[in-house]
Amino acid sequence: MKVPGKYLLFLGDVADRLSAKTACGLLDWARDECVGQSRLTGCGVDLGLPDLDFAAARQAGAQTLVIGVAPFGGTIAPHWIEPIVAALTAGLNVASGMHIRLRSVPAIAAAADAAGVGLFDIRVPAATYPIASGRKRAGRRMLMVGTDCAVGKKYTALTIARDMAARGMKASFRATGQTGILIAGEGVPIDAVVADFVAGAAEALSPDNHADHWDVIEGQGSLFHPAYAGVALGLLHGSQPDAIVLCHAAGRTHIDGYPDFPIPALAECVDLNLRLARLTNPAARCAGIAINTSALPATARADHLRAVSAQLGMPCFDPLATGSGAMLDHLTAAVG
Amino acid sequence: MKVPGKYLLFLGDVADRLSAKTACGLLDWARDECVGQSRLTGCGVDLGLPDLDFAAARQAGAQTLVIGVAPFGGTIAPHWIEPIVAALTAGLNVASGMHIRLRSVPAIAAAADAAGVGLFDIRVPAATYPIASGRKRAGRRMLMVGTDCAVGKKYTALTIARDMAARGMKASFRATGQTGILIAGEGVPIDAVVADFVAGAAEALSPDNHADHWDVIEGQGSLFHPAYAGVALGLLHGSQPDAIVLCHAAGRTHIDGYPDFPIPALAECVDLNLRLARLTNPAARCAGIAINTSALPATARADHLRAVSAQLGMPCFDPLATGSGAMLDHLTAAVG
Numbered sequence: 001m002k003v004p005g006k007y008l009l010f011l012g013d014v015a016d017r018l019s020a021k022t023a024c025g026l027l028d029w030a031r032d033e034c035v036g037q038s039r040l041t042g043c044g045v046d047l048g049l050p051d052l053d054f055a056a057a058r059q060a061g062a063q064t065l066v067i068g069v070a071p072f073g074g075t076i077a078p079h080w081i082e083p084i085v086a087a088l089t090a091g092l093n094v095a096s097g098m099h100i101r102l103r104s105v106p107a108i109a110a111a112a113d114a115a116g117v118g119l120f121d122i123r124v125p126a127a128t129y130p131i132a133s134g135r136k137r138a139g140r141r142m143l144m145v146g147t148d149c150a151v152g153k154k155y156t157a158l159t160i161a162r163d164m165a166a167r168g169m170k171a172s173f174r175a176t177g178q179t180g181i182l183i184a185g186e187g188v189p190i191d192a193v194v195a196d197f198v199a200g201a202a203e204a205l206s207p208d209n210h211a212d213h214w215d216v217i218e219g220q221g222s223l224f225h226p227a228y229a230g231v232a233l234g235l236l237h238g239s240q241p242d243a244i245v246l247c248h249a250a251g252r253t254h255i256d257g258y259p260d261f262p263i264p265a266l267a268e269c270v271d272l273n274l275r276l277a278r279l280t281n282p283a284a285r286c287a288g289i290a291i292n293t294s295a296l297p298a299t300a301r302a303d304h305l306r307a308v309s310a311q312l313g314m315p316c317f318d319p320l321a322t323g324s325g326a327m328l329d330h331l332t333a334a335v336g
Numbered sequence: 337m338k339v340p341g342k343y344l345l346f347l348g349d350v351a352d353r354l355s356a357k358t359a360c361g362l363l364d365w366a367r368d369e370c371v372g373q374s375r376l377t378g379c380g381v382d383l384g385l386p387d388l389d390f391a392a393a394r395q396a397g398a399q400t401l402v403i404g405v406a407p408f409g410g411t412i413a414p415h416w417i418e419p420i421v422a423a424l425t426a427g428l429n430v431a432s433g434m435h436i437r438l439r440s441v442p443a444i445a446a447a448a449d450a451a452g453v454g455l456f457d458i459r460v461p462a463a464t465y466p467i468a469s470g471r472k473r474a475g476r477r478m479l480m481v482g483t484d485c486a487v488g489k490k491y492t493a494l495t496i497a498r499d500m501a502a503r504g505m506k507a508s509f510r511a512t513g514q515t516g517i518l519i520a521g522e523g524v525p526i527d528a529v530v531a532d533f534v535a536g537a538a539e540a541l542s543p544d545n546h547a548d549h550w551d552v553i554e555g556q557g558s559l560f561h562p563a564y565a566g567v568a569l570g571l572l573h574g575s576q577p578d579a580i581v582l583c584h585a586a587g588r589t590h591i592d593g594y595p596d597f598p599i600p601a602l603a604e605c606v607d608l609n610l611r612l613a614r615l616t617n618p619a620a621r622c623a624g625i626a627i628n629t630s631a632l633p634a635t636a637r638a639d640h641l642r643a644v645s646a647q648l649g650m651p652c653f654d655p656l657a658t659g660s661g662a663m664l665d666h667l668t669a670a671v672g
Contacts, residue, residue, distance in 0.1 A: 099530070131563045132562050132563035133562075133563075134562035134563070134594050134596065134597060190531065191530075191531050192531070192532065193530070193531050194435070194527075194528055194529070194530060194531070195526065195527050195528070195529050195530070195531045195534045195566060195567045195570065196435065196527040196528065196563070196564065196567060198531045198567075199562060199563050199564075199565070199566060200563060223569075224615060226468050226469075226470030226535060226615060226616050227467045227468035227469075227470070227532070227535050227536060227573075228532065228535075229535070229569050229570065229573055229612075229615070230531060230534045230535060230566040230567060230569040230570025230571075230573070231531045231532060231534075231566060231570075232566075233559075233565050233566040233569045234531065234565065234566025234567075235566075237562055237563075237565055237566070258470050260470065261615070272611070275608070276559075276565075279560060279562060279597070
């Protein structure tokens with residue numbers, strides 16, 4: 001399932017960039033594929049791309065309207081159906097990372113069939129997966145884990161994979177969510193897999209490889225999330241990580257959308273992830289802490305990273321601000 | 337989705353009772369619904385029910401052939417299709433607790449349609465579920481957790497719900513697997529839910545209730561199982577148990593089918609379950625240990641239960657041998 005580029009990014013009427021994760025991810029990591037944005041009245045996000053209508057987008061080379069927002073629960077808002085139908089009628093394919101299948105909306109299915117264009121449901125698993133075997137695989141694996149959803153796990157993994165490649169290390173980014181799959185061109189929408197098969201799907205995502213090859217695996221959810229911890233655990237067990245990287249957003253005080261659930265202490269989060277990871281890889285350890293410091297004053301960011309590093313005794317970096325070099329130096333010294 | 341009784345239990349050619357969990361569960365907890373067994377050459381299990389062909393089963397009042405076995409991975413063996421088709425042609429409905437949908441096998445779908453009888457996929461969720469809210473619900477909840485799969489979580493929950501009712505306590509058995517659903521007539525096949533929605537489905541399974549009502553919830557999997565721990569964690573978080581009961585099979589040394597994965601120490605299993613349970617219910621505690629002692633010499637069983645109880649400092653019982661009275665005495669003294 002390869003989605004035809006280039007992309008027109010649909011932002012609907014979402015209020016903030018956190019709700020436009022998919023669009024922002026494509027803009028940052030697949031910029032050349034993005035020709036414009038499509039927004040409804042009231043949209044609070046501006047990606048800095050040209051606002052194009054569907055005909056203009058086609059003229060600019062767009063083949064697919066990508067639903068660039070990830071609303072809570074993964075459903076299509078009723079008032080988005082009309083613009084999606086209009087895009088299809090104008091000859092654009094439509095790609096969605098939501099749980100609901102595009103084809104399950106009759107007006108969307110009819111418009112796609114009438115226009116002879118495609119509907120791509122990135123979040124619907126393209127394959128069936130076996131039950132996890134627990135068998136140890138060749139090669140090395142690094143999994144992003146998080147204090148919460150939307151703390152930068154995908155950006156951290158993409159940064160690490162890019163930085164590893166720049167050093168001549170063998171590395172592959174492994175996508176587990178809709179945005180990562182659109183960026184990488186492949187992957188497993190792990191939270192959409194039937195629960196019994198999550199660990200098995202994670203095993204399939206990072207198969208046997210060269211002894212010195214790193215799979216850098218995008219994380220999902222958090223062990224401290226009241227809705228998604230099971231997904232995080234299945235991914236942790238199936239990934240069998242040699243190293244985890246804890247991802248966090250500085251300044252976040254509670255699980256996003258769950259005011260009664262505080263963000264755990266970083267040390268507790270590392271400890272619980274390692275305790276559980278060691279079921280399938282007894283050698284699992286934490287390689288470092290990735291912190292999105294953008295919510296802090298610019299002058300406080302470097303001090304914050306240094307303080308966390310000193311407190312936890314491991315490398316701490318902001319992937320967008322500093323890259324992952326400090327962690328990779330440490331990793332290379334430790335494992336070669 | 338109410339499956340029409342009475343039942344003819346299909347055992348295929350499985351080798352042992354552990355592979356015939358569904359049939360054994362129905363025999364023990366819904367005996368009056370079971371009119372006979374249907375076995376293929378080589379079957380190593382005898383439930384002590386009459387061996388009936390399909391015509392004789394119908395004469396004896398059977399309306400449904402229940403696939404009474406739960407093979408690894410939840411698939412239908414190719415050589416079972418012919419007898420299933422014959423049962424349909426003879427006028428029996430067919431109910432299955434396997435992941436694969438009966439209707440996805442063309443010969444089965446055609447035979448059901450030709451005979452005008454029904455196909456019941458117990459393990460396919462009948463509803464869609466919301467994302468878990470984490471909101472605390474009224475009423476009390478007790479969740480079975482396990483050192484492994486197939487250690488007696490369902491039997492323990494059924495025993496406790498029965499013993500509570502016999503004492504005049506308000507109690508409901510809540511089924512999370514195919515056999516439990518056939519016994520109870522309702523429930524959620526939790527391991528077949530899309531991963532993102534597991535905790536939400538568990539919340540829906542035990543809704544708000546009277547303050548002194550207990551939901552006694554069937555567990556699934558184990559936090560120490562390399563394939564199914566994610567399911568166990570989602571169920572644990574969504575159930576928000578006030579009390580967990582750890583279920584174990586004496587003499588088991590490793591996770592069934594995974595010789596490289598040893599059974600954890602009981603104290604470690606209690607500790608990890610409580611640590612994780614307290615995310616959604618900070619008051620969670622362990623009410624007791626349920627041990628299937630049938631693999632031990634008869635003379636050693638009572639001593640074993642006493643020793644574990646002394647070691648862990650909590651009630652320990654064999655649900656089939658002793659019932660759950662000792663634990664309920666303790667529970668009533670503690671919480672009223």
